[in-house]
Amino acid sequence: MPNFCAAPNCTRKSTQSDLAFFRFPRDPERCRLWVENCRRADLKEKTPDQLNKHYRLCAKHFEPAMICKTSPYRTVLRDTAIPTIFDLTSHLSNPHSRHRKRIKILTDEEVRQIKERRLESSIEQMLSKKENTAGEDDAEVDDVPQLTAPQKELREFLRSLFEVIILIGKQNIPSSCQSTEEPFRMSTFQALLENRINAGDEVLRARFEAAAINEEFWPLAQQKQLLEVCERCIRDELLQEVRESRFFSLVTGELVEFPEGHHIPVFLRFVDQSNTLREEFVEFILFEGEEKSMADKLESHIMKEWDLSMENCRGQAHAGSGVFGSKMKAVANHLMEKYTMAMNTPCATFALNIHLANSIPLTGVQVVMSVLKKTDAFFKASPLLQAELDGAISILSQGSVEKGDDLKENCRATWTELHNVFEMAVELLEPLLLCMDSIHDNEDLKWNDQFTSDAYAISEALADFEFIVTLVVMKNALSFTRAFGKNLQGETLDVYFAASSLTAVLHSLHEVLDNIEVYHEFWFEEAVNLATSMEIPVKVPRLFLRKQRTIEMVEIQAESFYKEYLTLPLMEHITQEVKDMFSDNHIRALKCLSLVPAVMGQMKFNTSEEAHADIFRSDLPQPDTLLAELHCWRIKWKHRGKEVNLPCTIHETLQHSDVKFFPNVNAFLRILASLPVLAFRGQEGTGQKRIQAYLSDTPVRHRSKSLAVLNINYHVKLDLDEMVECYIKSYPEDESD
Template sequence: MEPGPQLCLGPRAPPAPRGFGSQPSSPPQPEAGNQQDGNVLPLTLEEKENKEYLKSLFEILILMGKQNITLDGHEADEIPEGLFAPDNFQVLLECRINSGEEVPRKHFETTAVNILFCSKTQQRQMLEICESCIREETLREVRDSHFFCIITEDMVDIAGEESPTARAGEAYIVSSGFSSKIKDVDSRLLEKYHQAVYTLCSSCALNVWLAKSVPVIGVSVIGVSLGTIEEVCSFFHRSPQLLLELDNVISVLFQNSEERVKELKEICHSQWTGRHDAFEILVDLLQALILCLDGINSNTNIRWNNCIAVRAFVLCSAVTDFDFIVTIVVLKNVLSFTRAFGKNLQGQTSDVFFATSSLTAVLHSLNEVMENTEIYHEFWFEEATNLATKLDIQMKLLGKSRRTQQGNLESQLTSESYYKDTLSVPTVEHIIQELKDIFSEQHLKALKCLSLVPSVMGQLKFNTSEEHHADMYRSDLPNPDMLSAELHCWGMKCKQGGKDIELSFTIYEALHLPDI
């Protein structure tokens, strides 16, 4: 199974205590209505019909989940004004009724005309029941499993609220607030399973995760800014015509460098918001994006429909806000210290192994930034104001600045200080702490075990000193006393094999050697 993009718990856990989470479900009981004096009464005809009707509703909900069909079905800007469009759930339910399914048809024979067959409130209640069942099943699997991995993935909008999708339990790629709630769950799991490792999935760029999890309260636009970036990318991927329009703007702006034009066009045609250098790309592209969005919005001919023009106006307003400019510039600069480290984590096995040794240097650099934030932020804020001036974006005056004249030097200093205290300082603090949390001593020991992958052993000249890190898995082995001897034999085997055949590059390949 391809891992989801965000959080894993694993790779090892001791036998789960029976008291972890909710207790296992009790065995199925016979169909019954009310219980009185210890006697089980049979369901009435009405109760049976209601049960069958609910079963039909849940079958639709589960089908939609399996087929990845949203409940709503239409975005507000996709529906022509004055036209009613039922949601997907309503349509599927009506389809079942029209196809002659007796239970739902009978249920609505006496229902008022034009009433919703299943309201938003009822759908939300059904989702809550499904969520409870999934949670119970996940906890049961964790309790019964000696080894487990919980993988998190994308956020989705369910019944008007952000909820995580899941493949093996909880799931998320989120910003600020929701991230802190999920991390609370993670910490509780780690309390129960001391050998579990909290780690980033290899399919998610470290910088993307770090940016999305920044819990900045003073300037609440980090989550909004990241969402805006993704919406802008999504907007231009709506159609080839929109991408072509952006290509044309890039060609004009960077006409002095054909190579740069080609590079930026290729980037724009990809999902660049998930890259390690997403903020560097955004700063480089921002002028082109603004000009293109503004051009689409102000186009007076019939080239773009009203829906696209309005969306372009909304996005253009968002990316020309000074809060947005300061935020992306600060994130670009702070995350430059983790970019190479994060890129290596998504590289070859040897890149990941050697990256573990560079974490200390990364943290040292970030701590140096923290100790000298005043100086660093001065440069960052100057870069942001210069970019805003280039793009003809007016600088916001915050706090005491609102009580001073716009051109006053004191107002600039006050704004600079405001963004330092509410954006730069908490962002650097968070990234330092997040790196420490993710790359714990336990996690680093696990990564050091990659020295046992044959290709890494070859790069280390078969002189690895990391074998003692494998002790963390000793109790999982059928014959733990043989670990040292087994590792020695493994090293000799890889050294001899390296002379004649290409050494395996991944754990997966190593585990499938013919004579293992």
């Protein structure tokens, strides 16, 4: 994206000029002088951080003495540089033009004050210069360190190497080895270097020709150092935006396998300075140790390595299943003990029912979830497999063509991620088994050995009564949370009403627990009928029978067994998990979505944000005026003009121009938006989507943590000169060699 000059009557941009562009300084006093000299009234409303992030001035507005060229590629300003060269009159020749950079018309008093300040500044500079040059010759002293020829050559050489590494990372060029000692494929690295040499990189040519082989030319240890610097620069760029936003939520994904072990992908969700919701991947953290030590490690990493305060964490969501899911829940609880406002919530990336199912620590449930994942991946491997399933559905739905067509349509989507996944799985069970048996039999030799082997493994799992009864119980038990979970991922109004419906959901779950015998009887009968239709015998799991014989227990009937070891613990876990995830603070926060004007309008502006607003009172810029501000906010939208549409989402509300006049509401909405439970619109751009793409495209033996960071964060703009300087500061011995 090009940089545009913020000066009035200046139309230069970085893509059309070789001029350097400079950020506004973060120092408040210097930034004020820059804005004052620009004479742009609209910039006075911006903070130094906002100006530094979004606005630039080109080199034409600075005296030549204020500009230093430290290398052929890097131009910097002196620390005291102030822009003084501006065109403030050319727009007068066309008084009817509507220029986006409006020039402020100064009063006589303002002109007098500016002249006085400039005169004072000039006198101070003259006195300072006299003091600094006392006892010295009149020769000008250049305080910018001059680089020697070898130093310049090293910097140009490092730039070339960084460009190659960035290309490898962003294009996801794989490693050829399984060893963690070699960051990336040597032949590819060398080929890319040779390509640069052929394109005219003389510095690289000189270095390359001096080495016999690539390892000597640039050793593996230094390649790792380059990768570490790339990763660090990307992370620092993202973390700086998080610090500027202040509040964030912590999100972790499923375990990721690398050659050096399993790691947790960590994401940060926040609203940036342009009031845009972001969810960015930051780092892979090694997963090891007990829950308490893992929580301490994560906390220490966030606060010491990332320089963020956990006091500003307002939400956390941890994906995971089985043992890993249980550990991550314990990690979340440990963090909440120290930071009570870091609410543990479900992640909107996954359907609530899938999250609940993944969290159930029952072997049978985890087998069901694993088989569903394998089944989904199996049919994605080839369109011919999907066609085979369509044929099986057609055979079994001859009496209801419309139902069969619906099933086929749903199967072509990612049905294992839907809210009604377990209902669909029950409907598809018989066609799936027929399809898998057909592929495994392979009578026409249509399928390869891998497909037939996978089909056999899946069919064996599907044809087990324990799988069938577990799936049926999950379908029925999670039907009470399906609508609730769907609303949580819906529009803002749906989420608001979902928060109010939690009591009804919990009431339904408790009713099932109170009448577990009756509900289990119906659910077990459904499972038996389904198994009978597929000629699958009803039985107690083989492993349990073996244990029963060992300890000489009284023989137990299948219905009683599944009630005691499946239905009852499953319902108890779901009920408790819903209570834990939707704490009082969490529900109060969701009810504050009534701040969104469309929700206010739906409620006829009879909302009561005041009753729940105390939850984030300490985070607000002006908490003493909160009640009055909420009243004014409600009145503003209630008495809006007929042509004004009510913003329907937090994002639309934050983008409204008037929200800046309501600082508490603005802060409140920014915190709410960062909560992981709220759906992220346009999810294809989130870090979680990008990491899934990387993992699906990269075999385990080719994965590299540092290169993964480059690939996943391809959208982060990197400054090669900063990376070179960072490398030299981190490894000064390379410069001295």
